[in-house]
Amino acid sequence: MITLIFISELTGKFLQARVDTNSPAYHVSLFIQHICFGLLFYYLIPLTNKLRAFILILGFTLALTAILTGLFYQGLFTFPSISASLLSVFVSVCSIYLFYSMIKSPVNTPLLKQAWFWFASGSLFFYSITFFVLGYFKLLLESPSPVPDWCYDLLHFANFVLYGCYLTTIILAAKSKLPTHEPR
Amino acid sequence: MNPDSTIPLIAGTALVSVLTVFIILFVILYKKAQLRFELERQQFEQALLESEVEIREQTLADIARELHDNIGQIASLAKIQLNMLPPPASDEEVEKIAESKQLLQHLITEIRGLSNSLNYENVQSMGLIAMMEKDINRINKSGFVKVTFHPKPTALSLDSKISIFLYRMFQETINNILKHSEANQVVIGIEEKAQEIVFSIEDNGVGMPKEKLQKLLHDSTGNGLKNIKHRCKIIGASFNMESRPNMGTFISINLPT
Incomplete structure (x- = not known):
């Protein structure tokens, strides 16, 4: 995830500077993100083997959809992408389920010292805001009104929350061996 | 806007x-x-x-x-x-x-x-005080140490399970005194107060420094003290142990009634 974020941010900035858009990188990173999140939630969420496999398959299917829509339906330069919205829904739902599973099987460690709490909080916060903002962008692009500044501010804020939460996850995960859920 | x-x-x-x-x-x-x-x-x-x-x-x-x-x-x-x-x-x-x-x-x-x-059934049938007296007489007969039972209540209104637990703790403590304290006098007391029963054992043995006592209380590998603390936990009693070099050791178990 760190490598993915690092590469996609750098490529995005590079393309923005060279061709005035980061869209191709944005579409490609969506494909990888679907797979990565599918794998992450496959290992994290305590479910039966069948349901975990379903999450993994869903992740791969969404990744394939990202490629197909990027190449044949929306094109690589279209923004906002359908796949980004699908990814937001996928990650938000899985994060909520991760919260639920944490309540179902609590551990003695204080909540703020649990890596997965920060991971789920950051993911839910960022991806539900992204889903909302992408929907609003779509509306704005169809109308003559310009995108208001607060929209970018909200995205920046959500980005800071996400990176802050992920950084905390990495620090906490490095300190302790993270528990993953054994298949039932 | x-x-x-x-x-x-x-x-x-x-x-x-x-x-x-x-x-x-x-x-x-x-x-x-x-x-x-x-x-x-x-x-x-x-x-x-x-x-x-x-x-x-x-x-x-x-x-x-x-x-x-x-x-x-x-x-x-x-x-x-x-x-x-x-x-x-x-x-x-x-x-x-x-x-x-x-x-x-x-x-x-x-x-x-x-x-x-x-046999715990004897504690149930004879009662805690009688069993403790019996053991004290047996120890006194051996002549190694003089054990006094004071204060000694005539009767105790205790659940049979708690009586067994207290009796085992008494045995364990006496055993520890005989093994480690080098004492020649031991005073055992049971006092029934308004809200609690206080069970105490004091000896005039070699005692121990503060550091050794702390180590014994918190990192002890021996089973004796661990068993006493376990039993206290089960019956909801508090365990206290004080000791000073050459001033003997004092143990009290406070059981809320």
Whole structure:
């Protein structure tokens, strides 16, 4: 995830500077993100083997959809992408389920010292805001009104929350061996 | 501000607020779940400790029965056979046989005493005070140490399980005193107060420095003190131990009534 974020941010900035858009990188990173999140939630969420496999398959299917829509339906330069919205829904739902599973099987460690709490909080916060903002962008692009500044501010804020939460996850995960859920 | 963006702005603010409330709510619910989990864990630990003690008591009772019914019987049989021997030819033989009979009698008494103190059913039938007195008399007879029982209540209104626990703690403490304290005087007391029963044991032995006491209380690898603390935990009693070099050791167990 760190490598993915690092590469996609750098490529995005590079393309923005060279061709005035980061869209191709944005579409490609969506494909990888679907797979990565599918794998992450496959290992994290305590479910039966069948349901975990379903999450993994869903992740791969969404990744394939990202490629197909990027190449044949929306094109690589279209923004906002359908796949980004699908990814937001996928990650938000899985994060909520991760919260639920944490309540179902609590551990003695204080909540703020649990890596997965920060991971789920950051993911839910960022991806539900992204889903909302992408929907609003779509509306704005169809109308003559310009995108208001607060929209970018909200995205920046959500980005800071996400990176802050992920950084905390990495620090906490490095300190302790993270528990993953054994298949039932 | 563009009027078209008012509704999305409100919706965006509402979304951020909902997410924040969701996470706060999750934190509260998780805290509750953690408390419930901790309570369940404690209950499980308590049940485990109780069954551990129950198994230990059952084993001790089995050993006591075996001592009384088997080894005690063999010793009695040996004594009967000695009594049935033809009259000895010399005074030396008379003396040896008399000495053997005396030793056997002592062995039988010791086996009975040990069997009685090991079997929890005796604590239930005779009561805690009587059993403790019996053990104290036995220790005093040995002459190694002088044990005094003061204050001594005439009767104690205690649950039989708690009586067994207190009796075992008394045995364990006496055992520790005999093994480590080098004391020649021990004072045992049971005091029934308004809200608690205070069980105390004090000796005039070598005692120990503060650091050794702390190590003993918190990192002890020995089973004796660990067992006493376990039993205290099960019956909800508090355990206190004080000691100073050459000033003896004082132990108190406060049991809320």
